[in-house]
Amino acid sequence: MTPPDKPRLRFFESAPAQRHITGADHYIYAQAEPRHRVNVIGTGTIGHEHMRVATMLGRVAINGIYDEQAHSMDVAADTFATYSDSELKRFDSLEAAVNDPAADALMICTPNFTHIDVLEVAAKSGKPIFLEKPMATTVADAKRIVEIASDYPSFIQVGLQYRYKAPYAEARHEALERGTVGDIKTLAMSEYRPPFLDKVKQWNKFAECSGGTLVEKCCHYFDLLTLFAGGRPTRVYASGGQAVNFVDFEYEGKPCDIDDHAFVIIDYDNGVRANFTLNMFCPHFYEELVVCGDKGRLVASERFDFQRDDSARSHVSIEMGENGASREIEVGYTKPIEQSGHNGSTFHEHIEFADQLDGKASDAATPLQGLWSIVIAAAAQDSVASGQPVEMNTFVEQHGLDGIL
Ligand SMILES: NC(=O)c1ccc[n+]([C@@H]2O[C@H](COP(=O)([O-])OP(=O)(O)OC[C@H]3O[C@@H](n4cnc5c(N)ncnc54)[C@H](O)[C@@H]3O)[C@@H](O)[C@H]2O)c1
Structure with missing residues (x-):
C-alpha cells in the first residue's frame, strides 16, 4: 500500500x-x-x-x-x-x-x-x-x-x-533561511500583467465589490514584502490611477472605478524599505522581486507568456560579488503541478491545507497576515486618494486596530 x-x-x-x-x-x-x-x-x-x-x-x-x-x-x-x-x-x-x-x-x-x-x-x-x-x-x-x-x-x-510560487519559495529559502544576501535592506517587487478578466456580475471592476485594485490583487505582494521585510510597516506612500483599462466600461449603468497602475513605497520599523510597482495593461505576465542585503542581491522572477508558452519561466539569480558564490537558477515545479493553477502555488497551498487538517505545523497565511496585507493595501489606496503619505501608527489607531496589530 x-x-x-x-x-x-x-x-x-x-x-x-x-x-x-x-x-x-x-x-x-x-x-x-x-x-x-x-x-x-x-x-x-x-x-x-x-x-x-x-x-x-x-x-x-x-x-x-x-x-x-x-x-x-x-x-x-x-x-x-x-x-x-x-x-x-x-x-x-x-x-x-x-x-x-x-x-x-x-x-x-x-x-x-x-x-x-x-x-x-x-x-x-x-x-x-x-x-x-x-x-x-x-x-x-x-x-x-x-x-x-x-x-x-x-x-x-x-x-x-503566492508565497509558494517557485521563485519566491526559493528566494525565501535563500534570503530568509540561509541568509545568503545578509541583512535585508531594500525590496523591490513588481507585477506587469494584462487587465482583470471577466467575472460573474463583473464584481472585480468596482472598488466597492473588490476592495480596490491594491486590495484585490496586490494583497499577494504586500504579504510577500512583509514576509521578506520581517518588520512592521511604519509609513506607506503611493501614487496610482486608471490610465487604460475599462475606461469606457459600464455595468448596469455604473462606470468602472478601479486603478490599473500604481507605485507604492513601504517603510518598515527595522529599517527595511520596500517598493511595489503595478501595471495591468501589458501583453503578458511578468513578476519580479529584488532583495538587496549587505552581502548581495537576489532577483526572483516569473514570466508567463500565456499566448506563446505553456508554462511559466521562473528564475532566481544570486549576485554575491566578492562575498560568495553567485549563481543563476531555473526554478519550477513539475509540469502537471505548474499547470494545475497559479504556476503550482495553489497545489502547495493545498498541501498546507491538508497538513493543517492532519494537525501538522504549517506556514500557510493566517488571518492576521491577511489583515496586514489588506491594511498596507488600504493605506496605499488612501495615499493615492490624498496624495499624502500614511503614517501607519495613525492608520492603525483610526481603524481601531491597536491591540490586534
Ligand atoms: N488566490 C488567488 O490567486 C486567487 C485567484 C483568483 C481569484 N481569487 C479570489 O477568489 C474569489 C472568487 O474569485 P473568482 O475569480 O473565482 O470569481 P468568479 O466571479 O469567477 O466566481 C465567483 C463565484 O461565486 C459565486 N457567488 C457570488 N456570491 C456568492 C454567494 N454569496 N454565495 C455563493 N456563491 C456566490 C458566483 O456566482 C461565482 O460563480 C475572490 O475572492 C478572488 O479574489 C483568488
Whole structure:
C-alpha cells in the first residue's frame, strides 16, 4: 500500500502508454484514499481551480458545492466529471452546504465583498475553513475576521498562496533561511500583467465589490514584502490611477472605478524599505522581486507568456560579488503541478491545507497576515486618494486596530 503523502509520478500515470495499467497494479501511481472531505462555496474561476487541485493532490476529497448562480454549479459539475468519477453533491443553500455532516472542512471561493457574510455563516459550523484572498474588502471586515479567528475552535487559512510560487519559495529559502544576501535592506517587487478578466456580475471592476485594485490583487505582494521585510510597516506612500483599462466600461449603468497602475513605497520599523510597482495593461505576465542585503542581491522572477508558452519561466539569480558564490537558477515545479493553477502555488497551498487538517505545523497565511496585507493595501489606496503619505501608527489607531496589530 502506498503511504498517504508519498509523491507520485504524475507525468507517467497520465501518459497514454500507461493507461492499460489497472488500479490493481498501481504502486508508484497509487493514490491513497483522501482523509478529509470539503464543501466548496463559490464555484467560479478559483473554485474550479481548488476542486481540480484538491482532486489532483488527493488528500482532501471534494464532497459538494454551493454557488448562488446555478450555471456556475452546472459548469463546475461538468468539469469535475472530466477528471473524477466521485459523486458530487449540490447544495441549494449556504446553510445546507456549511452544516453538511459529511464535510469536515469548507472552502470559501466567493467574490471579495461576500467573504465576511459567508464566513459569519460558515464559522457557526466550527469546521476548518479556507478563505480566499483578500479576506475582505474593508479594514473593518478584515478586523472582524481576525476576531472570529481568535477564539475559533479550528483554523482559518487565507488564500495568499503566492508565497509558494517557485521563485519566491526559493528566494525565501535563500534570503530568509540561509541568509545568503545578509541583512535585508531594500525590496523591490513588481507585477506587469494584462487587465482583470471577466467575472460573474463583473464584481472585480468596482472598488466597492473588490476592495480596490491594491486590495484585490496586490494583497499577494504586500504579504510577500512583509514576509521578506520581517518588520512592521511604519509609513506607506503611493501614487496610482486608471490610465487604460475599462475606461469606457459600464455595468448596469455604473462606470468602472478601479486603478490599473500604481507605485507604492513601504517603510518598515527595522529599517527595511520596500517598493511595489503595478501595471495591468501589458501583453503578458511578468513578476519580479529584488532583495538587496549587505552581502548581495537576489532577483526572483516569473514570466508567463500565456499566448506563446505553456508554462511559466521562473528564475532566481544570486549576485554575491566578492562575498560568495553567485549563481543563476531555473526554478519550477513539475509540469502537471505548474499547470494545475497559479504556476503550482495553489497545489502547495493545498498541501498546507491538508497538513493543517492532519494537525501538522504549517506556514500557510493566517488571518492576521491577511489583515496586514489588506491594511498596507488600504493605506496605499488612501495615499493615492490624498496624495499624502500614511503614517501607519495613525492608520492603525483610526481603524481601531491597536491591540490586534
Ligand atoms: N488566490 C488567488 O490567486 C486567487 C485567484 C483568483 C481569484 N481569487 C479570489 O477568489 C474569489 C472568487 O474569485 P473568482 O475569480 O473565482 O470569481 P468568479 O466571479 O469567477 O466566481 C465567483 C463565484 O461565486 C459565486 N457567488 C457570488 N456570491 C456568492 C454567494 N454569496 N454565495 C455563493 N456563491 C456566490 C458566483 O456566482 C461565482 O460563480 C475572490 O475572492 C478572488 O479574489 C483568488
